């Protein structure tokens with residue numbers, strides 16, 4: 401994981417853009433696993449919005465690209481970028497595209513909600529399995545050594561609700577902070593997840609996500 405700091409004034413500008421676009425968010429991901437709701441959030445619910453998003457087009461593209469220029473990627477303004485509001489902390493997953501599992505790159509996140517209780521945790525494994533749960537099931541977890549004690553510090557039962565303890569056996573690549581001006585990126589093929597901010601009193605988190613393709617945008621400095 402790589403980190404940069406950007407000015408608070410720029411975050412304020414991005415927040416204005418986010419709010420302007422929010423009424424037009426048109427890309428919704430749903431969580432419909434009722435066992436997950438019960439076990440992770442103690443909610444009696446069958447489904448709910450996981451994330452609401454909107455692709456960034458037009459003048460905002462340049463502003464977002466300029467905000468992350470310190471990383472040193474090429475032509476960021478041509479990357480796939482989205483405004484997003486996450487209502488439910490995401491389970492562990494990878495960001496490699498299902499249509500081309502060999503296409504790797506970096507996921508850049510610009511947090512627009514700030515709290516010490518929100519973290520994005522990336523792990524060092526490289527996974528190109530289209531269904532992430534299949535990768536989890538294919539691992540011999542009993543043969544692994546314990547690698548971290550994150551679950552003592554953070555609420556992470558959302559990472560893999562069937563067996564939250566697998567987190568202990570994964571090596572941490574980095575922890576992204578959700579503090580004003582913090583921006584971070586990690587490999588799209590690295591498993592990552594959020595802390596369970598819902599049970600810590602936060603109803604949602606806002607952010608901008610940018611996805612690079614190594615062949616077109618290169619690597620960070």
Ligand SMILES: [Fe+2]
Pocket residue numbers: 493494495507592
């Ligand atoms: Fe992701």
